[in-house]
Amino acid sequence: xxxxxxxxxxxxxxxxxxxxxxxxxxxxxxxxxxxxxxxxxxxxxxxxxxxxxxxxxxxxxxxxxxxxxxxxxxxxxxxxxxxxxxxxxxxxxxxxxxxxxxxxxxxxxxxxxxxxxxxxxxxxxxxxxxxxxxxxxxxxxxxxxxxxxxxxxxxxxxxxxxxxxxxxxxxxxxxxxxxxxxxxxxxxxxxxxxxxxxxxxxxxxxxxxxxxxxxxxxxxxxxxxxxxxxxxxxxxxxxxxxxxxxxxxxxxxxxxxxxxxxxxxxxxxxxxxxxxxxxxxxxxxxxxxxxxxxxxxxxxxxxxxxxxxxxxxxxxxxxxxxxxxxxxxxxxxxxxxxxxxxxxxxxxxxxxxxxxxxxxxxxxxxxxxxxxxxxxxxxxxxxxxxxxxxxxxxxxxxxxxxxxxxxxxxxxxxxxxxxxxxxxxxx
Amino acid sequence: xxxxxxxxxxxxxxxxxxxxxxxxxxxxxxxxxxxxxxxxxxxxxxxxxxxxxxxxxxxxxxxxxxxxxxxxxxxxxxxxxxxxxxxxxxxxxxxxxxxxxxxxxxxxxxxxxxxxxxxxxxxxxxxxxxxxxxxxxxxxxxxxxxxxxxxxxxxxxxxxxxxxxxxxxxxxxxxxxxxxxxxxxxxxxxxxxxxxxxxxxxxxxxxxxxxxxxxxxxxxxxxxxxxxxxxxxxxxxxxxxxxxxxxxxxxxxxxxxxxxxxxxxxxxxxxxxxxxxxxxxxxxxxxxxxxxxxxxxxxxxxxxxxxxxxxxxxxxxxxxxxxxxxxxxxxxxxxxxxxxxxxxxxxxxxxxxxxxxxxxxxxxxxxxxxxxxxxxxxxxxxxxxxxxxxxxxxxxxxxxxxxxxxxxxxxxxxxxxxxxxxxxxxx
Numbered sequence: 001x002x003x004x005x006x007x008x009x010x011x012x013x014x015x016x017x018x019x020x021x022x023x024x025x026x027x028x029x030x031x032x033x034x035x036x037x038x039x040x041x042x043x044x045x046x047x048x049x050x051x052x053x054x055x056x057x058x059x060x061x062x063x064x065x066x067x068x069x070x071x072x073x074x075x076x077x078x079x080x081x082x083x084x085x086x087x088x089x090x091x092x093x094x095x096x097x098x099x100x101x102x103x104x105x106x107x108x109x110x111x112x113x114x115x116x117x118x119x120x121x122x123x124x125x126x127x128x129x130x131x132x133x134x135x136x137x138x139x140x141x142x143x144x145x146x147x148x149x150x151x152x153x154x155x156x157x158x159x160x161x162x163x164x165x166x167x168x169x170x171x172x173x174x175x176x177x178x179x180x181x182x183x184x185x186x187x188x189x190x191x192x193x194x195x196x197x198x199x200x201x202x203x204x205x206x207x208x209x210x211x212x213x214x215x216x217x218x219x220x221x222x223x224x225x226x227x228x229x230x231x232x233x234x235x236x237x238x239x240x241x242x243x244x245x246x247x248x249x250x251x252x253x254x255x256x257x258x259x260x261x262x263x264x265x266x267x268x269x270x271x272x273x274x275x276x277x278x279x280x281x282x283x284x285x286x287x288x289x290x291x292x293x294x295x296x297x298x299x300x301x302x303x304x305x306x307x308x309x310x311x312x313x314x315x316x317x318x319x320x321x322x323x324x325x326x327x328x329x330x331x332x333x334x335x336x337x338x339x340x341x342x343x344x345x346x347x348x349x350x351x352x353x354x355x356x357x358x359x360x361x362x363x364x365x366x367x368x369x370x371x372x373x374x375x376x377x378x379x380x381x382x383x384x385x386x387x388x389x390x391x392x393x394x395x396x397x398x399x400x401x402x403x404x405x406x407x408x409x410x411x412x413x414x415x416x417x418x419x420x421x422x423x424x425x426x427x
Numbered sequence: 428x429x430x431x432x433x434x435x436x437x438x439x440x441x442x443x444x445x446x447x448x449x450x451x452x453x454x455x456x457x458x459x460x461x462x463x464x465x466x467x468x469x470x471x472x473x474x475x476x477x478x479x480x481x482x483x484x485x486x487x488x489x490x491x492x493x494x495x496x497x498x499x500x501x502x503x504x505x506x507x508x509x510x511x512x513x514x515x516x517x518x519x520x521x522x523x524x525x526x527x528x529x530x531x532x533x534x535x536x537x538x539x540x541x542x543x544x545x546x547x548x549x550x551x552x553x554x555x556x557x558x559x560x561x562x563x564x565x566x567x568x569x570x571x572x573x574x575x576x577x578x579x580x581x582x583x584x585x586x587x588x589x590x591x592x593x594x595x596x597x598x599x600x601x602x603x604x605x606x607x608x609x610x611x612x613x614x615x616x617x618x619x620x621x622x623x624x625x626x627x628x629x630x631x632x633x634x635x636x637x638x639x640x641x642x643x644x645x646x647x648x649x650x651x652x653x654x655x656x657x658x659x660x661x662x663x664x665x666x667x668x669x670x671x672x673x674x675x676x677x678x679x680x681x682x683x684x685x686x687x688x689x690x691x692x693x694x695x696x697x698x699x700x701x702x703x704x705x706x707x708x709x710x711x712x713x714x715x716x717x718x719x720x721x722x723x724x725x726x727x728x729x730x731x732x733x734x735x736x737x738x739x740x741x742x743x744x745x746x747x748x749x750x751x752x753x754x755x756x757x758x759x760x761x762x763x764x765x766x767x768x769x770x771x772x773x774x775x776x777x778x779x780x781x782x783x784x785x786x787x788x789x790x791x792x793x794x795x796x797x798x799x800x801x802x803x804x805x806x807x808x809x810x811x812x813x814x815x816x817x818x819x820x821x822x823x824x825x826x827x828x829x830x831x832x833x834x835x836x837x838x839x840x841x842x843x844x845x846x847x848x849x850x851x852x853x854x
Binding site for chain 1: 657674685694697
């Protein structure tokens with residue numbers, strides 16, 4: 001019977017390790033303008049993988065890379081053939097992001113290994129802390145690159161995607177980071193349900209609920225799947241400002257009606273307590289055509305739409321396409337939606353989830369259940385059939401911005417729950 | 428009693444002059460990509476003023492420039508002290524515009540002078556054909572520059588506006604074209620109600636009504652006034668895709684609601700037969716911030732809103748601001764509207780208008796009355812208290828694009844009406 005208080009005390013005693021790793025993140029990837037920037041497969045991301053690898057080696061963990069240049073920092077188990085436990089998250093960030101999104105999950109894994117070692121635990125199976133590459137879709141327009149590559153399920157074509165800033169392909173970037181894109185293309189995999197007992201991810205909350213409710217730790221009930229239009233546009237007709245309303249094919253008005261219809265749909269689902277979200281990250285008329293007195297004939301946009309159940313996701317997609325068709329017919333415009341990117345719904349393992357909650361109760365750490373409106377690497381593992389669980393740490397000011405604010409106290413509480421679960425699992 | 432048929436025959440006989448002037452326009456300002464481009468105060472615009480001036484001199488007209496480098500091509504009257512008649516339109520174009528918008532009105536003036544001369548008419552007062560500078564607001568974000576400068580009413584500050592392509596100020600461009608910006612700044616004027624009997628403008632129709640109804644000539648009932656936000660934006664908050672709806676301050680959704688509310692207002696006014704129009708020429712999120720998974724925190728836009736009566740224009744502006752306030756309150760965003768540009772409503776002279784119609788009936792030329800949803804130099808003259816009239820010529824494919832299509836036959840019919848009116852007026 002694990003003494004969770006002793007485990008928690010060992011985690012708290014390792015506070016300097018956590019602090020030094022978070023400082024290292026800032027030091028190696030500070031953005032000259034604001035926050036931190038670690039583009040997927042950038043020099044900054046490479047440096048963090050190297051630096052965390054060195055810290056892990058100091059803790060006695062074995063350090064390896066896979067074909068996607070993901071980093072695995074492994075405490076060997078008594079039975080090397082037993083299914084391993086993987087703890088991890090991503091080490092890239094959005095442009096001018098904050099210091100905790102992603103990286104906190106890797107720091108938590110290293111902290112857990114250090115605490116178990118301090119307690120003299122010799123684990124039954126391997127515990128592998130995974131620094132995942134390229135989770136943020138902002139860079140290549142593809143999400144979960146590192147985790148899907150490790151699972152052998154990166155979609156065909158993704159290796160040809162170009163990074164928005166460098167213009168170089170994902171394959172080139174992976175090779176430059178020491179990886180092997182041809183192995184990824186051949187769907188070779190390092191991880192899967194056959195060799196992985198579970199995947200555990202700790203992440204800052206990106207919404208405001210924990211902060212609002214004064215609760216340090218969230219237990220994640222599920223990760224939404226999504227469909228995305230990364231390169232869509234509304235095509236109407238450019239016309240003179242003098243044209244009457246009934247003759248116009250105004251791309252701005254048509255696109256605005258689309259955005260408002262999706263917002264109304266969301267309000268309706270909210271009222272019915274059916275969680276969903278849509279985000280239009282880009283919404284732009286053509287700068288080469290801008291004039292105050294020209295009816296706009298084109299508007300480019302992106303769409304990300306998400307929910308927690310596959311059936312609801314299909315329903316949302318059907319409703320979105322119905323809205324498109326209705327606007328096309330009424331306004332004489334054409335929606336060119338381009339290709340659709342998809343991410344499967346990520347279901348969380350109920351057994352691990354419940355155990356997290358009971359350990360938290362033992363440690364008198366307040367938790368609440370919540371959905372993860374955002375996508376995470378955990379969703380890729382869940383989709384691949386690996387039992388998966390996530391915890392969120394309270395965070396103010398949202399994420400994907402320089403003002404992310406997670407306290408080390410909250411982080412240590414979540415890490416204590418994680419380490420308590422591990423201590424049980426590897427006993 | 429004027430013989431309108433003889434006048435019309437004289438106009439028809441001058442068809443080669445019209446054709447050669449329209450060809451000259453294409454020759455001197457063909458855009459390498461499509462259509463013609465004559466930026467305000469560009470080399471192309473300068474060349475057309477020079478070329479039309481040479482053609483006018485060949486017809487025996489005196490050629491002068493004013494402080495804004497507008498060109499006046501004048502047939503001297505028997506009484507040089509009598510109020511002059513000014514016929515004109517603008518010689519600039521939008522980027523990749525068509526060959527008739529603006530220029531047709533100058534060609535019509537030269538044709539009328541040539542036809543009257545062919546008929547041996549010695550006019551009672553001066554007839555001045557005015558090649559107006561810089562009517563298109565696309566270049567400096569300011570409309571009616573040439574006509575308002577000639578009338579001494581160019582607003583303070585306009586001379587500091589920068590041309591979107593060159594980045595140089597209006598004052599610099601005017602000086603380079605041989606004008607005198609300091610005289611404009613001092614509101615010195617060449618034209619006004621004291622010395623100008625009327626201003627007549629022929630222009631292609633920019634809407635589809637004449638083409639739809641199979642009518643070659645439109646008699647303009649009025650020119651709308653407008654208010655404009657040339658540099659407005661909606662400021663919300665950038666957030667992560669995971670943020671719940673009620674916590675978002677989504678600039679795209681807020682701006683879309685604005686566009687849809689204006690569209691609904693327009694539909695309502697249409698149903699009530701209250702003419703208006705709004706155009707959002709630019710509608711853009713910040714490219715530096717684009718990500719599929721980032722809630723957009725800012726959207727820049729322009730707005731042009733117009734109607735035919737000053738009271739209705741004030742009502743529209745109040746309604747627009749009420750929509751803005753309502754969205755701000757409900758969505759927690761801020762509209763920064765920037766400066767408001769304004770153009771006064773242009774009322775057409777009923778006497779001239781009615782005479783145009785009766786001459787057309789005499790000549791068996793079908794006409795219809797219509798509003799001019801677009802702005803024109805004529806509006807500046809009307810606002811300055813100069814009696815003003817406009818005719819539209821049938822045109823397919825809209826204007827401000829390379830596909831403008833006015834036939835010379837239709838143009839000659841409208842010019843015959845104009846010349847008939849002139850023959851009466853200067854008898």
